[in-house]
Amino acid sequence: PEIWDAVLGPLRPLLPGSLRAAPGEKLHQGARKLAAERIDDLYLQSISRWDPARLVIGGREPRTCLNGRPLALDGLDGVQRLMALDAVTYLPDDILVKVDRAAMGVSLEGRVPFLDHRVVEFAWRIPQSMKLRDGTAKWILRQVLYKHVPRALIERPKKGFSVPVGDWLRGPLRDWAESLLDESRLRQEGFFNPAPIRRTWAEHLSGRRNAQYHLWGVLMFQAWLKQSRTGQIEPSGYDQKAA
Structure with missing residues (x-):
């Protein structure tokens, strides 16, 4: 990924908006998805x-509607099926859980008003050509917004609320992560196969790829395991200001 980032760096202003941030990583993700034989396989790769x-x-992959008994969803094309799978899996089981817990805690309505059954039913009745047109997503919504909001506020890169975990793991949290991902420790505990974890950790530290999401899940389990056995929450040398 970092080689592609360097090669495409001067061309970023000319790239589609979806590729301007971390183009190398996105190209690698896209290449891995080429092996998918079904839409459901493609979707599972995107969320796993x-x-x-x-x-x-x-271990084994739990049986779900994605790899067990597929949902019928008859009459939908590939893009529509991806949207429907999002609506019945990722939406209720992931982002709604997180957003609801954070937003409702301060009496703030975030995504939920858009899930009023009348809004959802209307959205599904809109032709696909009015949702995705010439590479532009949410086309019809943009046309409405253009009438009320300056275009400069709409046509800009999407910004999330993520924190630079990848940089932290190479910096102030490196020793903490290294202790939890130690090969002998992983073997002794007997939950994980150390080889893919150590390889991914080495690739992340070298900068060849940003594996923060892969590593963070393992680290959270390891930190929980340590706390459950020893009662220690903060690792030795943990720099709260840096984190």
Whole structure:
């Protein structure tokens, strides 16, 4: 990914908006998805970080509607099926859980008003050509916004609320992460296969890829395991100001 970032760096202003941030990583993700034989396989690759059978000793992918008994969803094309899978899996089981807990805690309505059944039913009745047109997503919504909001406020890169975990793992949290991902420790505990974790950790430290999401899930389990056994929450040398 970092080689592609360097090659495409001077061309970023000319790239589609979706590729301007971390183009190398997105190209690698896209290449991995080419092996998908079904829309459901493609979707599972998009939301899953690890193959449980490769990572967890004795592990396997849980049976869900994505890899067990597929949802019928008859009459939908590929893009529509991806949207429907989002609506019945990722939306209620992930982002709504997180957003609801954070927003409702301060009496703030975030995504939920858009999920009023009348809004959802209307959205599904809109032709696909009015949602995605010439590479532009949310086309019809943009046309409405253009009438009321300056275009400069709409046509700009999407900004999330993520924190630079990848940089922290290479910096102030490196020793903490290294202790939790120590190969002998992983072998002794007997939950994870150390090889893919150590390889991913080395690639992340070298800067060859940003594996923060892959590593963070493992680190959270390791930190929980340590706390459950020893009662220690903060690692030795943990710099709260830096984190």
